[in-house]
Amino acid sequence: MTARRNFKHQVRARAAKTGESYTSALRHFRPTPAGDVMPEARNPRSVRLAVAQTLVRDDPRDAEALRESGREVRALMREAGTRGARIVHFPEGAICFPDKLVLSVDGPDAVGPADWDRCQWSVLRSELAAIAALARELRLWTVIASAHRLTGPHRPHNSLYVISDRGEVVTRYDERLLSKTKVSYLYAPGISPVTFDIDGVRFGCLIGMEIHYPELFAEYEKLDVDCVLLSTTGVSPGAASVQAQGHAAVNSYWVSFSVPTQHSATAPSGVIAPNGDWLERCPADGTPSVAVVNLDDSSEAAVESVAHARPWRRESRAGVYAEHQVTDPRSQDRTAAF
Template identity: 80%
Template sequence: MPEANTLKSVRLAVAQTPAREDPRDVDALRESGRQVRALMREASARDARIVHFPEGAICFPNKLIMSVDGPDTVGPADWDRYQWAVAQAELAAIAELARELRLWTVIAAVHRLTEPNRPHNSLYVLSDRGEVVTRYDERLLSNTKVSYMYSPGLAPVTFDLQGMRFGCLLGIEIHYPELFAEYETLDVDCVLFSTTGVSPGNAAVQAQGHAASNSYWVSFSVPTQHGATAPSGVIAPNGDWLGRCPADGSPSVAVVDLDDRSEAAAESVVYARPWRRKSRGGIYTGHQVADQRSEDRTAAF
């Protein structure tokens, strides 16, 4: 078990909300903000310290709706179609509620850049003071996203809360194990992964693999549209699900404790992760031997 002075514990809520795809629809953007705030209140009532939302929590702009060559052909996105003022007002209200509830909030949104640059697809990290403490921008974008819609991000992002370090990933980045391995080298305890749908059932299995192979927690947040097949949830460092939202497609949160002392975490965090690091550091060199039967790959039994 971990030493008493190194024990870490955070109560995390992971959410699933509807992904609305038309950024011209003011009422839909406002409803997204209302739904996010309702789940923030639920998470707070269940004593969560941080809540994590899926990609598209405010809006996931549809590539055909945004296309200058649409509505039947994908082309460069016309970002003038996005109701920026409305979306930013909803984000401001979310930040204010984070301050009121004293609740850290990780919320996905489009981050506007200086024209003519395309925006980022991002995760904002809001502290319990309602302040943006950092922002993660999706780096490994899909072909459509990078060709027509977004500018890719540049770097991993981490932040600390109650002694635990969190990292952020987004979109299709579940398919890139090197990004999850990168966060292991950055001493991350939990990766917050938000997506709208990259074959969610398959993505959920991949998330379990990333959690187990890196011995950290993974928070897996998807829209309600995928709730029946792959609801949002949190995976322990041993690859087991700690908790999941209902599989009925309802807007909801699952609340779990990320705790070094838990049975699901102790062996992975205390033993497996340090050993993997040690084994990658060259400890085998002194045990390797120069032997003719070792060098001869065709040696008989």
């Protein structure tokens, strides 16, 4: 705490002397390994991120519904591009989130194995191709959720495609920790985390029920991500948004929380800072929209969390306490009197 107070004091002193804003003054400081602060020119990393909320449709047999979802996604991509975004992030089911009864071979009243031949795959591929083409036109990285078809008889993955600003799929994340229904009837699980970099900022991806698994967020911290992109249909959306704040604060990185418009009244999409505070959120009125923020590692919240909290947690987990532990009878005796 003393180091942090000293750090803030030095930044504010420079701001008062030069007339700069706190954020501008902050750019001239960096923490040393000892925790001190040295004034020094730095090259802060910054990426402008748009997080979307869209109306999620649940019938993959409905070709026109898939096309409407695609049009909605592309409209929001254009808005994100107009607002200067470098990357736009969409929720789970942005094109379609198949209802378990719609595809069930035992349906429509009972859940059973999904018959994926009912899906309009050609329309889905066409919409994704149009999204990739627009990403290239706008020079906009786009992270979009979709079912990823495998070779029969294997079920598809529930995935996030990462499309570069050249319109190319550079990687894909497949949901690993699925709900019981998903893994039993709908999807094949993925096997590994996925990261990608934009302008020096590293992103990781999670989807669906994975909001409930802190070990996945901790895994991305170990992989040095700066921001986790979480796409979900909003299972217990209010609780999920609070969980997302906790994951951001515990791991000291940004979390982009993208959910359908259906949940916007209680948990609109938004971006969480590394200290757990919301930076920006979409409207809570059920409208398709984007919220746009700068992920700037020179911001006060980022410096506090990333430059101090995150390194100290890593140091403490590495065994820094061992050299301070003592052998003392009063320590070993758990029933020792006051």
